[in-house]
Amino acid sequence: MLALSRSRAVLKAGSQSRPLVLASRVRPFPSLRPIQRSLSSAEPSSPLSPPPPLKKSKWRTAAKVVNRTVWLTLLAGVGSFYYVTKKDKSPGVQLPHDPEKKTVVVLGSGWGATAFLKSLDTTDYNVVVVSPRNYFLFTPLLPSVAVGTLSTRSILQPTRYVTRHKARSVKVIEAEAQSVDPINKTVSFIDNSDIQGSVSSTTIPYDYLVYAVGAETQTFGIPGVQEHACFMKELQDADKFQRRFLDCLESSAFPGQSDDEIGRLLHMVVVGGGPTGVELSGELHDFLEQDLKSWYPELAGKIKITLVEALPSVLPMFSKRLIDYTMSTFKESKIDILTQTMVKEVKERSVMLAMPDKSIVEMPCGMVVWAAGNRNRKITQDLMAQLPADQANKRGITIDEYMQMKGTRESIFAIGDCTASSHAPTAQVASQQGAYLARAFAQRAKRDALQARLTDLESSAAMMLHEDERNKVVEQVETVKRSLAKFKIRPFTYSHQGTLAYIGSDKAIADLPFFNGSFASGGVLTYYFWRSAYLSTLFSLRNRTLVATDWVRTKVFGRDVSREW
Secondary structure, three states: OHHHHHHHHHHHHHHHHHHHHHHHHOOOOHHHHHHHHHHHHHOOOOOOOOOOOOOOOHHHHHHHHHHHHHHHHHHHHHHHHHHHHHHHHOOOOOEOOOOOOEEEEEEOOOHHHHHHHHHOOHHHEEEEEEEOOOEEEOHHHHHHHHOOOOOHHHHEEEHHHHHOOOOEOEEEEEOEEEEEEOOOOEEEEEOOOOOOOOOOEEEEEOOEEEEOOOOEEOOOOOOOHHHHOEEOOOHHHHHHHHHHHHHHHHHHOOOOOOHHHHHHHOEEEEEOOOHHHHHHHHHHHHHHHHHHHHHOOOOHHHOEEEEEOOOOOOOOOOOHHHHHHHHHHHHHOOEEEEOOOEEEEEOOOEEEEEOOOOOEEEEEOOEEEEOOOEEOOHHHHHHHHOOOOOOOOOOOEOEOOOOEEOOOOOOEEEOHHHEOOOOOOOHHHHHHHHHHHHHHHHHHHHHHHHHHHHHHHHHHHHHOOOHHHHHHHHHHHHHHHHHHHHOOOOOOOOOOOOEEEEEEOOEEEEEEEEOOEEEEEEEHHHHHHHHHHHHHHOOOHHHHHHHHHHHHHHHHHOOOOOOOO
16 A cells, blocks of 8 residues: 555656656747747747738729629619519509599590690599500500510500509599580590490590590501501501511411412512601511521512602601611612602502502502501591581691690690691600690699689678778789789690601611701611610600510510411
């Protein structure tokens, strides 16, 4: 036991003394000696201080700033896009119908009517919209829909999208107006849809009528136009054109067709050298060059496009320089232009043309597209017939400088293509007329409020017994009368914003006002300006997004050549 305790004591003493012995023998690691020497030489007083900081690169700092800016901009853009789309889908609560307010009935949902609804303050009126279609159609892009560059829904804007974002509830009725009674101030209309309820016709009264029914295609009484030609005015016209054009392609590819028959089927005749006819010809050329050569290589070289115009030149509203540029572009694109040529008859398989030398030529073709003018609708003719003394112009409704239909004593206001004003029947004119009329209606609401206040004050003054109180009311009456005497609605003034047209091959022309003159431009840069101008003119973010997406889709994947029905 004594020996065991001694050995434990020796081991304990050895374990306590061993670290001292080892510590005295520890030497610095060889690889650390240069670092210690460099630190001691740089800073002898603090051998363990950190190395000096590296200098930041200016380019690196700028890159960080740009990176943060891009991400913040992207985040703000996505957030704004989400906010606007969410707001569009959730219009909120509206004021109800107010029986004390006057009723404004709007006939139509085109450029003039939609611009009027968009700008009108509905807190001043009860508004009713009657139109055979429940949407607004962006007609300048209709040729793009006809050849598949854009989808149908991209250029449609529901009328209820405009009306649901107004302060007061607006009643929208999808129906076709049959007659207007300017004496009793009523409108009669019918439900012409495929599925009808127990009530399919009715009559409603109005205090003010905004007449914006537009016009229909003018055929000039030429035989066969209504039966055999395609129009380019409504949405169903674009669908009909696309269906018949693909029919011509597939029929020409049918086995056993002769060369003459293939040439006839693939000959497209466009009648009308205005913006619609020119843009449709350009879109057809793009369809041929960008898509049909890939999917119909055996037929693409046989497709022929002919543009027929009765006037000496196409696009008469443009400058001569742009007209010459368009004609030279069409010549390069192998689009034939026949000016001073009139259509005498449209047959099922051909079109009869009166050439400049007075000769009559029968031109075989697979399809005729008619884009040659407008005429009054039947309801417009009937309305004008009720006021023969004031409405004798066959071109349309005669209006004054305040858009009032003459002979109706400030109860009917006409705008757009149904009128015979001094301005051209264009979408730009109709849109400005609608916006002006909305501002004028706001002024009329203020005038009506002053007149109602004047009537109340005069009634109160007659019933008052105390002379002092009556004198105060009389002073207020004089003040209101002076305000009414100063009240005046400004007449309509048209501000021309320029004219644009697409001519194919990624080229467009623009005739824009510039100071006291005009600026004429044509080419690829003008084409991008044309696209940006149309995007900004579209009524909603939804339409702008859909149209821009369709343009990208067409550029990447091309147009669809499949049949949907």
